[in-house]
Amino acid sequence: MxxxxxxxxxxxxxxxxxxxxxxxxxxxxxxxxxxxxxxxxxxxxRPPGARxxxxxxxxxxxxxxxxxxxxxxxxxxxxxxxxxxxxxxxxxxxxxxxxxxxxxxxxxxxLSHRIGLPGRADEFRELADSFDAMLARLEAHVAEQRRFAANASHELRTPLATTRTLLDVARDDPDRDSGELVERLRAVNARAIELTEALLLLSRTDQRSFTPERVDLSLIAEEAAETLLPLAEERGVAIGTSGDVATAVGSPALLLQMVTNLLHNAIVHNLPEHGTVRVDTAAGPRSVVLTVENTGARLAPRLVPTLTEPFQRGAARVRGDHAGVGLGLAIVASIARAHDGALTLTPRDGGGLRVTVRLPAAPPCPAGGGHRSGHVMGKSK
Incomplete structure (x- = not known):
C-alpha cells in the first residue's frame, strides 16, 4: 500500500x-x-536624598x-x-x-526470528512478547501444514501407484481374471475416495462454515453407537453408553462425525477379542464433557500426543479393512477447536485410551435437563 x-x-x-x-x-x-x-x-x-x-x-x-x-x-x-x-x-x-x-x-x-526484548514489562515489551508468541504459533502452524501436505501427498500417491500397478499387470497379462482385478481396483478407489472426503471434511471444519444449533451429545453418542454396532459385533467389542443430557451449541453433522470417529477408533484399536468401549456424557454449569474409553494395547505416554496429528495410526501405520486413513483423531481435534472446545488424550493404566472432549455448554433451556441410564449396545463374541 x-x-x-x-x-x-x-x-x-x-x-x-x-x-x-x-x-x-x-x-x-x-x-x-x-x-x-x-x-x-x-x-x-527618585529616592530621598538622591541626585x-x-x-x-x-x-x-x-x-x-x-x-x-x-x-x-x-x-x-x-x-x-x-x-x-x-x-x-x-x-x-x-x-x-x-x-x-x-x-x-x-x-x-x-518465522524463526524472535525479538526477545529485554527489560521489565512495559507497553513495548508487551507488544514484543505478543509478537514473539504470534511468530511461534505461525511457525508451528506452517510446520504442521508442511507435514500435513507431505503426508497427504504420500497417502494419495499410494492408491494411485497401486492402481497403476494393477493396470500394468492387466495390460501385460490379458488372460488374468478380470473379476479379481476389478475388485482390487474398486477397493483401492474406495480408499482414495475415503481419504479425499476426509481431507475435505478437515478443511471445512477449520473454516467453521456451519450454522450453530443446540445439540445433545448423549443422543449423538447413542446414534453413533447404533451406527457402528455391526462393526463392534464383528470384532467382538461391547459398547456401553451412559451419562447425563449434555447440550452444546454447534453443528449436529460435525459433532456426529466427531463422535463416530472416536467410536470407530475405539472399536478398531481394541483387544483382539472381548474388548469394551465406554461412552459417557456429563454436563456442568459452563461446559459439557464427552468421554470415550476403550481397552487395548498399552500406549507409551510420548506417543499419545502425536495421535491427533494427521495420518497417525497408533504405534504403527497399520493397514486393514477398517484401518481408516489416519485422519480420525485429527478431524476430531479440528471439530473440537471449531466448537471452541478441547480434546484430551490419556493412556489407560490397563491399556487402551481415554479420550475427553470438553465443549462450552449451551444456554439453559426451560425444557432441558435429565439423566440417561447406561446400557450395553454390543456384546463380546
Whole structure:
C-alpha cells in the first residue's frame, strides 16, 4: 500500500518535546516578568536624598535588561530541547526499531526470528512478547501444514501407484481374471475416495462454515453407537453408553462425525477379542464433557500426543479393512477447536485410551435437563 512520505515518529516526538519545553519556558519567564513588574513603578521615582540628574529605575529599564537575557535563554532552551528530544526519542523508539525489523523478517518468510526484548514489562515489551508468541504459533502452524501436505501427498500417491500397478499387470497379462482385478481396483478407489472426503471434511471444519444449533451429545453418542454396532459385533467389542443430557451449541453433522470417529477408533484399536468401549456424557454449569474409553494395547505416554496429528495410526501405520486413513483423531481435534472446545488424550493404566472432549455448554433451556441410564449396545463374541 503506497503512502505519501511524511515526518518520522522520532522527529515528531522531538518537535513535541522541544515545543513543550519552549511553552513551559515562556510561561516561566512570563511569571517571573509579572512578578518583577509588580515592584517596578511605571515612571521613574527618585529616592530621598538622591541626585537630581540620576532618575530612578522604571519598567522601560526593566524591559531593556530582561528581554535580551530572556531571548538568549529561550534560544538555548530551544536548541537544548531539540537535541535532548532527538536523543530521548531515539532511546524510547529503539525497541520499536527491533520490532519493525522482526516484522520485515517475518514478512520475508523468516518465522524463526524472535525479538526477545529485554527489560521489565512495559507497553513495548508487551507488544514484543505478543509478537514473539504470534511468530511461534505461525511457525508451528506452517510446520504442521508442511507435514500435513507431505503426508497427504504420500497417502494419495499410494492408491494411485497401486492402481497403476494393477493396470500394468492387466495390460501385460490379458488372460488374468478380470473379476479379481476389478475388485482390487474398486477397493483401492474406495480408499482414495475415503481419504479425499476426509481431507475435505478437515478443511471445512477449520473454516467453521456451519450454522450453530443446540445439540445433545448423549443422543449423538447413542446414534453413533447404533451406527457402528455391526462393526463392534464383528470384532467382538461391547459398547456401553451412559451419562447425563449434555447440550452444546454447534453443528449436529460435525459433532456426529466427531463422535463416530472416536467410536470407530475405539472399536478398531481394541483387544483382539472381548474388548469394551465406554461412552459417557456429563454436563456442568459452563461446559459439557464427552468421554470415550476403550481397552487395548498399552500406549507409551510420548506417543499419545502425536495421535491427533494427521495420518497417525497408533504405534504403527497399520493397514486393514477398517484401518481408516489416519485422519480420525485429527478431524476430531479440528471439530473440537471449531466448537471452541478441547480434546484430551490419556493412556489407560490397563491399556487402551481415554479420550475427553470438553465443549462450552449451551444456554439453559426451560425444557432441558435429565439423566440417561447406561446400557450395553454390543456384546463380546
Amino acid at each position: 503506497g503512502r505519501a512520505p511524511g515526518l518520522s515518529v522520532r522527529l515528531k516526538l522531538t518537535f513535541s518535546y522541544a515545543g513543550f519545553l519552549m511553552l513551559a519556558s515562556v510561561l516561566l519567564l512570563a511569571v517571573v516578568l509579572v512578578f518583577l513588574l509588580r515592584y517596578v513603578p511605571d515612571s521613574p521615582v 537630581l540628574d540620576l532618575p530612578g529605575p522604571d519598567r522601560t529599564d526593566l524591559w531593556r535588561a530582561f528581554a535580551p537575557k530572556a531571548g538568549a535563554a529561550l534560544v538555548f532552551l530551544l536548541v537544548f530541547g531539540l537535541v535532548g528530544g532527538w536523543l530521548l526519542a531515539g532511546r524510547m523508539l529503539a525497541p520499536l526499531t527491533r520490532i519493525t525489523d522482526a516484522t520485515r523478517r517475518a514478512a520475508a518468510g523468516s
